[in-house]
Amino acid sequence: MLQVFSVTLRGVFRDRVFQGILIIAVVFLLIPSISSLSMRQVTELSITLSLSLISFILLLLAVFLGGTSLWKDIERRYTFSVMGLPVTRASYVLGKFAGISCFVLLTSVVLGMAATAVIRYSSGIYPAMRPIVWSNIYLALLFDALKYILLVAFAFLFSTISTSFFLPVFGAISVFLVGSATQQVYDFIHTQAGQALPWYIKKIAPALYYVLPNFEAFDFKVNAIYGIALSVPGVFYTTGYFLIYLFLVLAFTSSIFSRRELQ
Amino acid sequence: MNAIEISRICKTFKGKRGARVEAVKDLSLVIKQGEIFGFLGPNGAGKSTTIKLLMGLVRPTGGSASIMGHDVGSHLSRKHVGYLPENPAFYDYLSAEEYLIFIGKTFGMKEPALKEKAEKVLRLLDLWEARKRRMREYSKGMVQRLGLAQVLIHDPDVYILDEPMSGLDPIGRALVKGIILDLKSQGKCVFFSTHITSDVETVCDRVGIVLKGVLQSVERVESIMTEGITGYHVRIKDKGADEDREEYAAKDEISEVVGRAQAAGSEITLIEPKRKNLEEFFLDIVKRKDAR
Structure with missing residues (x-):
């Protein structure tokens, strides 16, 4: 598994997709200028823009690297040579997943450093009205990365059952959109307006809420932007949710890939 | 076993x-x-x-x-x-050397011995000069040779x-x-x-x-x-003749042909078996299968 992990990580660094996506990071240079347009909330806006830009880059990496990594191995028949080695299918999938996930984390760290420089510079232009809580910013960044690691797991799951890249890529995008909305839908169902919905929607929506991922649980951006104290139980709850959900998706992925015929 | x-x-x-x-x-x-x-x-x-x-x-x-x-x-x-x-395909973003190290480590080989063995097989398969180049630049034949290197x-x-x-x-x-x-x-x-x-x-x-x-x-x-011998080419030099002549004898006729030549006082200069090769053996099986 370690060998598959290291070879995957090396592959990502040499991948043109990654190199293309990282070009988007030059937008960081524009953040101080854009933030200064807000006049009074320069720092807050620079934090918002930095975290949003990082989130967007991580989304692209998760969708395109996560969605094509395993598929490419199958499509280009690399799996024939790798599965001829004494590695189990599960360790191969987990090794590849670990390689992509590690890359997502590394990218978060590097972009986080860029964000730190941008936020510091912006706060120098116009002093922040509220103190900058760096731990909140880094924690928000970490949980954003964890969210996208979960999305990579979904992209892998779709890759194991698909013969084209459409399902892994568009499936991951769909999961991202749905996962970003599940909490809002769940909350709406429980409002007075939601009670007017047909009975079957009121039954199905909560069931889907528990099955589909809830990416809003990973969103600590407001705490980061306004320096609001984080709820410690909330952080632990999200961590536990991430670990359990990830375990289930990867177990399912490994199980399907172990049964897949490599023709 | x-x-x-x-x-x-x-x-x-x-x-x-x-x-x-x-x-x-x-x-x-x-x-x-x-x-x-x-x-x-x-x-x-x-x-x-x-x-x-x-x-x-x-x-x-x-x-x-x-x-x-x-x-x-x-x-x-x-x-x-x-x-x-x-038609093997390997991670084409790796070089031949990197790929062999990856394979060797997957089989639990340790670094000094692995590098030595990698050099040996790369030289054997004439890939030593190209070992640092990424495989996406390799020709089909080079990829095939690397395929052999990775099994060795x-x-x-x-x-x-x-x-x-x-x-x-x-x-x-x-x-x-x-x-x-x-x-x-x-x-x-x-x-x-x-x-x-x-x-x-x-x-x-x-x-x-x-x-x-x-x-x-x-x-x-x-x-x-050996069992596929169908007949023999017999080269015979007849009494008084300047050149050899060649006669074909079916598998069960060889004794008769040799006996006849000896009786006539001719000299047998060469007996060469005509054998069915593997291709004919293979084609016979294919024909029989198709006839069924």
Whole structure:
């Protein structure tokens, strides 16, 4: 598994997709200028823009690297040579997943450093009205990365059952959109307006809420932007949710890939 | 312990519109350690499917197989195997050297010995100069040679090679044949598929002929070559003649032809057997199968 992990990580660094996506990071240079347009909330806006830009880059990496990594191995028949080695299918999938996930984390760290420089510079232009809580910013960044690691797991799951890249890529995008909305839908169902919905929607929506991922649980951006104290139980709850959900998706992925015929 | 044991293995694929395609039917085979076995058949005969079954890439519909005593369903069966897929493809963002290090480490080889072995096989397969270049820049023949390098790197007991000579020039083919013969001298088992009879003739101990998913015949190559004598070309120098004449004698007529020549006081200068080669043997089986 370690060998598959290291070879995957090396592959990502040499991948043109990654190199293309990282070009988007030059937008960081524009953040101080854009933030200064807000006049009074320069720092807050620079934090918002930095975290949003990082989130967007991580989304692209998760969708395109996560969605094509395993598929490419199958499509280009690399799996024939790798599965001829004494590695189990599960360790191969987990090794590849670990390689992509590690890359997502590394990218978060590097972009986080860029964000730190941008936020510091912006706060120098116009002093922040509220103190900058760096731990909140880094924690928000970490949980954003964890969210996208979960999305990579979904992209892998779709890759194991698909013969084209459409399902892994568009499936991951769909999961991202749905996962970003599940909490809002769940909350709406429980409002007075939601009670007017047909009975079957009121039954199905909560069931889907528990099955589909809830990416809003990973969103600590407001705490980061306004320096609001984080709820410690909330952080632990999200961590536990991430670990359990990830375990289930990867177990399912490994199980399907172990049964897949490599023709 | 046998190197490879296949017992009544079957593989049926679901084709288009629900049609069933029987790629391998009830195939049984035992290959001993130290044996070079050629798996001969035309395109689409089921050779690659059989190899994929052995490598656990596809699961059998029925029957079982083992390599060095391990069921092919377990990854442990691949611990003693060097596998070259048909038209191999490797991580093309790696160089040959990086790929061999990856393979060696997967088999648990340690760094100093691994680097030494990598150099040895890269030199053997004439890839030393190109070792730092990424594989996406390699020609088809170079990728094929790297495929052979990656099966040799960890010195396995069993070599499973799917069309190992494919895409190679005559020099490359000769090199591969030499490597296979060298492996034989080291007591290794080589199981390779091909549709080229001369490849089998020159290196194999036994040959299995597969047609339409069915193993038709397993023979010793030596037996085919010796028992396949169909007649003789006899060169005779008659009394007083300046030049030799040549006469063809069927297998059961040779004594008569020789006796007649001796009775006439002629001198027999050469008797050359005319043998059926492996290609004819193979084509006979194909014809018989088609006639059925």
